[in-house]
Amino acid sequence: MYQSTPPYGGPAMRYYQGPYSRGAPLPRSDQEIRNEIVARLQADPWVNERNVKVEVNQGVVTLTGEVDIMEEKRSAGDDAYDTPGVVDVRNELRIAKMEPLSRARREPPAPRRPGPSEGLPAPGGQGRGPARVR
Amino acid sequence: MAMQGGPGGWSCGPGWGYGPPAARYYCVDYTLANVNPFRSDEDIRREIELTLVFDTWVNSDEVQVQVEDGVVTLTGEVDSIVAKRSAGDDAWDTVGVIDVVNNIRVRHVQPVEEPEQAQPA
Secondary structure, eight states: OOOOSSSOOOGGGOSSSSGGGGSSOOOOOHHHHHHHHHHHHHHOTTOOGGGEEEEEETTEEEEEEEESSHHHHHHHHHHHHTSTTOOEEEEOOEETTHHHHHHHHHSOOOOOOOOTTSSSOOTTSOSSOSOOOO | OOOOBOTTSOBOOSSTBTBSTTOOGGGSOOSGGGOOTTOOHHHHHHHHHHHHHHOTTSOGGGEEEEEETTEEEEEEEESOHHHHHHHHHHHHTSTTOOEEEEOOEETTOOOOOOOOOOOOO
């Protein structure tokens, strides 16, 4: 079942359980929602809560800031989605380590060529590889 | 489509028999090594659209997908926050995706007025 007090459910309790199955959203104040989201972020091992700024306006959560990795952005968004009373989530977190990722996509590594010491034996050689010393 | 194995050695699925239940997160290894530089944006877009078709939480006609340089942008208008979240998760779970910008609007949610910018005098 949904758990609104710590320890908050991790991935085991994520998803489709909780407020959604109950119909209308709970009437909660923005401050209350914000407090729970911040507590969830603190309890979330993926997220460094100092990187995330939470704003709640009439149940619409806005997450801003710069996080390190993709899991952090996704996980912070899920923490917001998991909080009852939330009407919409705008995940505007920026991912700091995006640049190496997009560079890897823009400039795929060149196809590897065999080095001078590998590949076919040089012409004129024995053709059986280097002589073995016994 | 849905990933079958997680990087932690757990397979993904419901219940503890497969590892942590509903471990949707850990199903994709979001590391630099897992970003496939040979995957085109068009390929990613097609896979996400197909995933949305089979996702029962989302009406795929309502969601538009754009992919640029591995960054997915979802737009459209859906009925519930669950559909929005689920579409976003489908995009996150696709291999080759770097970032997801979920701009889907939920119907019947009043758009939040932006805070007034201080006008330069």
